[in-house]
Amino acid sequence: MRPLSSHTIGPFFPKTFFREGDNDLARVAPGALPSRRGTPIRLHGRVLREGGLPCINAILEAWQADAAGRFRHPADPDWAQADPDFLGWGRAWTDAEGYYEFHTLLPGAFLDRAPHVNLLVMASGLMQPVATTLFFPQFAEANAADPVLNLLPPPLRPRLVASPDNDGGYRLDIRLRGSPAEETPFFET
Amino acid sequence: MPDEAPPTRFDPLPAGIAPIVPTPGYPATFTHTPSQPPFRRLPGRSEITGPLALHRKLPCGEANLAEPVPGRPALGQLIHIEGQVVDEDGRPVGDAVVELWQANAAGRYAHPNDARSAPLDPHFIGNGRVRTDAEGRYGFFTIRPGAYPVPGDAVWWRPPHVHFSVLGPSSLARLVTQMFFPGDPLNALDHIFMAVPNDAARGLLIARALPPAEVGSGWLGYRHDIVLRGRRATPVLP
Ligand SMILES: [Fe+3]
Numbered sequence: 001m002r003p004l005s006s007h008t009i010g011p012f013f014p015k016t017f018f019r020e021g022d023n024d025l026a027r028v029a030p031g032a033l034p035s036r037r038g039t040p041i042r043l044h045g046r047v048l049r050e051g052g053l054p055c056i057n058a059i060l061e062a063w064q065a066d067a068a069g070r071f072r073h074p075a076d077p078d079w080a081q082a083d084p085d086f087l088g089w090g091r092a093w094t095d096a097e098g099y100y101e102f103h104t105l106l107p108g109a110f111l112d113r114a115p116h117v118n119l120l121v122m123a124s125g126l127m128q129p130v131a132t133t134l135f136f137p138q139f140a141e142a143n144a145a146d147p148v149l150n151l152l153p154p155p156l157r158p159r160l161v162a163s164p165d166n167d168g169g170y171r172l173d174i175r176l177r178g179s180p181a182e183e184t185p186f187f188e189t
Numbered sequence: 190m191p192d193e194a195p196p197t198r199f200d201p202l203p204a205g206i207a208p209i210v211p212t213p214g215y216p217a218t219f220t221h222t223p224s225q226p227p228f229r230r231l232p233g234r235s236e237i238t239g240p241l242a243l244h245r246k247l248p249c250g251e252a253n254l255a256e257p258v259p260g261r262p263a264l265g266q267l268i269h270i271e272g273q274v275v276d277e278d279g280r281p282v283g284d285a286v287v288e289l290w291q292a293n294a295a296g297r298y299a300h301p302n303d304a305r306s307a308p309l310d311p312h313f314i315g316n317g318r319v320r321t322d323a324e325g326r327y328g329f330f331t332i333r334p335g336a337y338p339v340p341g342d343a344v345w346w347r348p349p350h351v352h353f354s355v356l357g358p359s360s361l362a363r364l365v366t367q368m369f370f371p372g373d374p375l376n377a378l379d380h381i382f383m384a385v386p387n388d389a390a391r392g393l394l395i396a397r398a399l400p401p402a403e404v405g406s407g408w409l410g411y412r413h414d415i416v417l418r419g420r421r422a423t424p425v426l427p
Binding site: 011012013014015016017022027028029030032049050051053055057061063064065071072073075076087088089110111113116118120122123124125126127128129130131147148151152176177178180183184185186187188189 | 208210212215218219221222223225227229230233234235236237238240241242246247248288301302316318352360363381384425426427
């Protein structure tokens with residue numbers, strides 16, 4: 001395939017930076033066993049650009065609280081009780097269909113925040129990373145009270161709520177650019 | 190593990206630092222950049238935190254990209270790049286994971302998407318991952334990357350540059366950027382570099398050449414400090 005100019009600009013993010021298990025947020029290290037202190041889930045979807053075309057070789061980074069809603073970081077007052085076997089961070093990259101996948105545990109709620117997963121997307125054609133947040137459909141009441149989700153006009157909010165699969169997975173497609181009726185809402189980074 | 194409290198103040202980035210998008214000369218920015226502005230949120234617990242000890246998840250390797258196989262150095266001018274990663278208050282960021290990648294001396298990436306005819310160097314992989322020490326310092330050996338042309342209606346060239354990805358102590362400190370070399374005439378012609386509107390902010394993307402007498406006879410030395418957020422933040426570039 002003749003590369004488009006967009007390919008030649010890059011970013012040529014090295015594929016060797018992605019290793020087996022990098023997309024598993026429940027593993028603190030490649031060889032570590034994933035934490036099982038929670039409900040294992042799979043997050044997946046496609047990254048799309050204008051025209052609904054797949055965004056290939058996009059890099060996604062996910063960050064979330066553990067199953068009890070704690071971050072293993074000193075900015076969380078309860079961080080000493082956070083799950084030591086759960087990292088909460090992972091990296092995935094999209095395939096030829098723009099498809100990504102993460103494995104993790106269902107995050108817990110904390111303070112006024114509904115359970116959520118923060119996502120950062122980097123891709124050819126993006127001069128800077130874009131940030132969005134995935135919410136879960138089963139927490140309708142918590143979602144309705146979530147201060148970050150509520151920053152969006154009501155018609156945009158459902159776009160950040162993942163759809164349940166029948167096998168314990170959740171799907172969220174990310175439309176980098178599209179008509180106002182399709183484009184994913186993003187947050188400042 | 191740092192005992193001191195991590196930064197909790199994350200001011201919005203200063204004006205003139207964010208690259209102009211869509212970016213003239215870079216067609217894909219017109220099809221990938223969101224058409225709507227991002228929503229501003231107050232940094233909460235979810236944003237000011239980030240993974241600690243990420244070097245366990247992303248193992249850091251040798252800091253010598255120029256000679257991955259001992260005795261078989263890469264082609265090109267051997268250089269050493271070193272610097273300090275600091276936060277917006279100038280405090281060192283220790284244990285940050287610094288990922289870097291670059292073209293070889295001929296301006297070619299060892300990457301399946303780079304299909305230029307420029308030669309690949311079998312002794313140069315062109316990417317690596319290092320970790321900052323307690324003082325936030327990093328350093329690595331590499332070769333000076335070549336410039337490469339960007340095909341299109343009007344050909345332009347990317348000046349020699351090194352891509353950096355820094356994973357610091359919080360999600361808001363996540364930085365992807367590029368480092369440029371001082372005095373290169375292609376810098377001012379680069380659509381990517383020039384997309385950062387502010388002169389002073391662009392200056393923060395250029396490494397400082399160290400006096401050769403300070404460095405020694407084996408290689409040329411450059412210093413490139415990286416500021417995560419704040420008034421003197423290193424600008425984001427892809
Ligand atoms: Fe490049």
